[in-house]
Amino acid sequence: MMKTDTQLKLIEIATPLFATKGFSSVSVREVTDSAQTNVSAISYHFNGKEGLYQAVLEEQFTPIMQALQVAKNNNSLSPIERLTFYADQIAYIHAQRPFLARFISSEVTNPTGYGGPVIEKHLSQVYQFLRSTLQEGIDNGDVQPDLNIAYAAISLAGILNFYFITKPLIQKFTPLTEDANAQYTTHAFHIYLHGIINKA
Amino acid sequence: MMKTDTQLKLIEIATPLFATKGFSSVSVREVTDSAQTNVSAISYHFNGKEGLYQAVLEEQFTPIMQALQVAKNNNSLSPIERLTFYADQIAYIHAQRPFLARFISSEVTNPTGYGGPVIEKHLSQVYQFLRSTLQEGIDNGDVQPDLNIAYAAISLAGILNFYFITKPLIQKFTPLTEDANAQYTTHAFHIYLHGIINKA
DNA sequence: GTCTATATTGCGATAGAC
DNA sequence: GTCTATCGCAATATAGAC
Numbered sequence A, B: 001m002m003k004t005d006t007q008l009k010l011i012e013i014a015t016p017l018f019a020t021k022g023f024s025s026v027s028v029r030e031v032t033d034s035a036q037t038n039v040s041a042i043s044y045h046f047n048g049k050e051g052l053y054q055a056v057l058e059e060q061f062t063p064i065m066q067a068l069q070v071a072k073n074n075n076s077l078s079p080i081e082r083l084t085f086y087a088d089q090i091a092y093i094h095a096q097r098p099f100l101a102r103f104i105s106s107e108v109t110n111p112t113g114y115g116g117p118v119i120e121k122h123l124s125q126v127y128q129f130l131r132s133t134l135q136e137g138i139d140n141g142d143v144q145p146d147l148n149i150a151y152a153a154i155s156l157a158g159i160l161n162f163y164f165i166t167k168p169l170i171q172k173f174t175p176l177t178e179d180a181n182a183q184y185t186t187h188a189f190h191i192y193l194h195g196i197i198n199k200a
Numbered sequence C: 001g002t003c004t005a006t007a008t009t010g011c012g013a014t015a016g017a018c
Numbered sequence D: 001g002t003c004t005a006t007c008g009c010a011a012t013a014t015a016g017a018c
Helices: A005-021 A028-034 A040-046 A049-073 A079-096 A100-109 A115-139 A149-173 A180-196 B005-021 B028-034 B040-046 B049-073 B079-096 B100-109 B115-139 B149-173 B180-196
Strands: none
Touching (some): A028 A049, A040 A049, A079 A100, A079 A149, A115 B149, B028 B049, B049 B115, B079 B100, B079 B180, B100 B149
């Protein structure tokens, strides 16, 4: 299904509004005023406010699914290399979609009912990917054998994603340069990796 | 200012509602119906919906301020010991206030205007505490000297807090035992510590 | 497809009886 | 201090002209 100019415009305007204010705090008038159209456009094109929100969410999540697909199919990489690839992808995706972290965080803490299932499905896949990659690392001796892979998977997701979730706040009390995203990710992953590798 | 039974009851009922649905998705009727009183009670006791929300937030944040005060005053501890103390406190506080993580996450992603400043003030203090403690660790040789303390501080906050923010979601695709909170915190902090200590 | 005008609902706040 | 009834407003959705 091809999207019209009006549909694209509405999604573009609605994305930062939903991300920063939350679904229920955004009025459809707010969106249509900025998009220089009228309220009925949302009902006509998206079957109401919830439909617009769903369209925004789906558009936000496409790069995550793609990156995960690539990481899984990349069988030539070692477990550690695959985790490194994941870390790099995180920085790249958040640079590409600066509002993604807010949508995830928002849907995790205050699920909307339509967004909840979408987030759940995707994050569950990320979790399983990290778990199984860590297990492979233990099996081939690169990773400490006494590691709890469930907790270690959450730790990695946390050390990488928390920064992007809290970035709007962090910026208020510490300066962040333009390339801070990649720098943080590299540094944080470095700490994590030194914490889990097997010292031979 | 001493709180009456009705005030305490309203705060108790409102806390999980605000935490799980978000400020704007909770109606005052919803709260007063569950609290077995009437709408006007909120205006009478808290000067409106926003006043009730502020009272809820303040009640949630008291243990963080207290823990930080104790950690700062504990000058007998080494930097590493003080970070360990902080990690233990995180698990304890979240066990004491199971909704705190949701309020923080919610206010960081979708600030309400009254909650925003409160969160900002407190989290800024936590950040400065972690930063300066890490710097002390570098100075006394316990911590790797090439560590970026700003990124390392965020990494620690992330590895510890992300779990509690996403816990409602994590529980949906992996089983968590009753003592998982403390277990996760110990394990995650262990990974982090091995990632930053100076191998002499 | 796009607009205006309106229907309808639900919200927070409050006046006033008790 | 607590209640009922109601006011006034802003929300989404939609009917119907163009």
